[in-house]
Amino acid sequence: SPGHSHWNYADQMAWTSDFHSCGGASQSPINIQLSETIFDPSLRPFLLSGFDVPEDEKLKLKNNGHTVVLDLPDNLLIHNGLPQEYRAAQLHFHWGSRGAPGSEHSVDGKRYSGEIHVVHYSTEYSTIQEAMTQPGGLAVLGAFLEAGSEENPTYEHFLTYLPQVSNEGQDTEVPGFNISGLLPGRMERYYRYNGSLTTPPCFQSVNWTIFNDTIKLSERQISMLEDTLHRDDEEILQLNFRNAQHMHGRIILANFR
Ligand SMILES: NS(=O)(=O)c1c(F)c(F)c(SCCc2ccc(C(=O)O)cc2)c(F)c1NC1CCCCCCC1
Numbered sequence: 296s297p298g299h300s301h302w303n304y305a306d307q308m309a310w311t312s313d314f315h316s317c318g319g320a321s322q323s324p325i326n327i328q329l330s331e332t333i334f335d336p337s338l339r340p341f342l343l344s345g346f347d348v349p350e351d352e353k354l355k356l357k358n359n360g361h362t363v364v365l366d367l368p369d370n371l372l373i374h375n376g377l378p379q380e381y382r383a384a385q386l387h388f389h390w391g392s393r394g395a396p397g398s399e400h401s402v403d404g405k406r407y408s409g410e411i412h413v414v415h416y417s418t419e420y421s422t423i424q425e426a427m428t429q430p431g432g433l434a435v436l437g438a439f440l441e442a443g444s445e446e447n448p449t450y451e452h453f454l455t456y457l458p459q460v461s462n463e464g465q466d467t468e469v470p471g472f473n474i475s476g477l478l479p480g481r482m483e484r485y486y487r488y489n490g491s492l493t494t495p496p497c498f499q500s501v502n503w504t505i506f507n508d509t510i511k512l513s514e515r516q517i518s519m520l521e522d523t524l525h526r527d528d529e530e531i532l533q534l535n536f537r538n539a540q541h542m543h544g545r546i547i548l549a550n551f552r
């Protein structure tokens with residue numbers, strides 16, 4: 296998208312000069328300080344529908360120079376865990392480099408190896424472009440990636456296609472699979488706060504959910520994410536996370552003690 300791609304993660308302070316929302320008081324990501332979270336038992340588990348995409352449906356996987364994005368069909372819906380119904384648009388990742396973690400959110404100062412974001416927009420709007428300018432227009436489900444002892448078979452569904460999108464601007468087709476398998480096994484426990492896109496234009500329209508349970512990938516799978524993708528200038532695409540932003544008095548809810 297024009298004008299959005301000249302920024303970079305090395306000079307995040309410069310974002311605000313071109314994208315004023317980036318200097319706002321409800322920015323993301325944040326550090327989740329557990330002592331500051333407030334218990335809210337009214338936050339219910341999510342109901343996902345349409346997430347098991349048949350394999351004859353092809354999904355576009357694209358390297359846009361800042362992350363790798365999997366476009367989602369328009370029949371994936373979530374509700375219950377949110378005040379209204381939201382439609383999935385795309386999912387993408389943030390990661391580090393060999394030996395350096397790259398999640399965007401952190402918990403009591405701990406940064407994880409990586410983070411998945413499943414981006415949704417309210418079904419009150421017909422397009423994400425319209426929704427992303429409205430408060431509560433977007434809902435992003437975030438979960439942490441950690442290295443474990445086992446291969447994650449669901450992640451293998453798209454990791455094997457990363458070499459085909461190793462350069463900025465490249466895209467390829469991935470057969471459909473069960474997208475909910477990219478999220479933690481248990482999704483009942485989560486944190487909730489109001490924030491923003493973590494990339495320019497940084498619109499403050501995101502209802503954030505960060506799951507308590509993490510996603511386990513093998514070391515090899517984490518390394519695939521860290522070592523395969525490049526930006527236009529042949530630079531390797533790594534450490535694509537924004538620094539933690541100030542809370543400015545915002546509260547973080549947790550639906551579990
Ligand atoms: N964490 S996040 O959700 O804020 C986020 C990032 F941190 C991101 F870094 C990104 S990628 C950067 C924005 C971008 C650049 C180019 C293109 C393209 O050429 O198609 C598309 C997008 C990225 F795409 C997103 N999510 C997008 C934000 C862009 C505008 C709304 C579209 C869906 C959400």
Ligand SMILES: [Zn+2]
Binds near residue numbers: 387388493
């Ligand atoms: Zn993101």
